[in-house]
Amino acid sequence: MEPSISQRLAQIHARMDEACARCGRDPETVELIAVSKKKPASMIDAAAHAGQQLFGESYVQEFCDKEAEVTEDVRWHFVGALQSNKVKYLRGKVEMIHALDRYSLAREINKQWRKLDKTIDVLIQVNLAGEQSKAGVAPEDVQALVERVAELPHVRVRGLMALPPMAEDPEETRPWFRQLCALAHKLDTLELPGVSMDTLSMGMSHDFEVAIEEGATLIRVGTAIFGAREVDHGA
Numbered sequence: 001m002e003p004s005i006s007q008r009l010a011q012i013h014a015r016m017d018e019a020c021a022r023c024g025r026d027p028e029t030v031e032l033i034a035v036s037k038k039k040p041a042s043m044i045d046a047a048a049h050a051g052q053q054l055f056g057e058s059y060v061q062e063f064c065d066k067e068a069e070v071t072e073d074v075r076w077h078f079v080g081a082l083q084s085n086k087v088k089y090l091r092g093k094v095e096m097i098h099a100l101d102r103y104s105l106a107r108e109i110n111k112q113w114r115k116l117d118k119t120i121d122v123l124i125q126v127n128l129a130g131e132q133s134k135a136g137v138a139p140e141d142v143q144a145l146v147e148r149v150a151e152l153p154h155v156r157v158r159g160l161m162a163l164p165p166m167a168e169d170p171e172e173t174r175p176w177f178r179q180l181c182a183l184a185h186k187l188d189t190l191e192l193p194g195v196s197m198d199t200l201s202m203g204m205s206h207d208f209e210v211a212i213e214e215g216a217t218l219i220r221v222g223t224a225i226f227g228a229r230e231v232d233h234g235a
């Protein structure tokens with residue numbers, strides 16, 4: 001029999017705990033985001049029922065439809081690529097935006113959260129390998145973007161996010177995770193006003209343990225919780 005969502009969540013938490021034990025980290029410092037894109041609201045409710053509180057979505061329209069449908073009280077992060085003209089639909093509904101990679105987008109986020117008189121946490125997406133097909137700022141340009149975003153009063157930079165090149169063997173991804181962590185440390189030592197570098201969003205279904213060993217504080221796991229997705233345009 002297929003394991004239930006509740007069983008899969010329990011397995012992932014056990015693996016997270018083991019990864020933390022291996023590298024001497026407190027399990028409380030790593031949070032699991034259940035990435036529910038392409039999965040129905042009923043599965044989100046099932047996961048929430050099993051104790052999962054935080055969910056990640058990648059597509060604005062899909063998120064809005066499901067957010068209205070989910071009956072459990074859950075928290076949302078937006079983890080996908082985001083167009084400025086769609087930020088308004090996320091206003092007040094998500095607690096973090098993971099893929100900030102340009103100032104124009106930050107300005108629009110600031111404008112929308114100003115209307116609420118609130119502040120939203122964001123992560124800067126870094127394109128570590130310079131992949132043409134992926135969004136994200138080049139590592140050498142991150143500091144300049146962080147400094148500009150830090151001046152926006154309704155946006156708070158909390159750290160970095162990356163989607164490193166896919167590799168069959170998660171060990172091949174380790175150097176990328178290590179690089180993201182080192183970059184966050186470097187930015188942290190600059191003590192830029194209004195910037196915290198306490199959050200590292202990295203690691204997915206096939207490599208989250210390695211990501212935890214390299215310092216991830218948020219892991220984004222979809223398939224391992226909800227099963228394979230039918231269609232996926234990629235985020």
Ligand SMILES: *Cc1c(COP(=O)(O)O)cnc(C)c1O
Binds near residue numbers: 037206221222223235
């Ligand atoms: C879909 C997605 C994930 C989850 O990927 P899985 O391999 O299914 O765990 C994580 N991060 C982002 C940005 C995604 O779009």
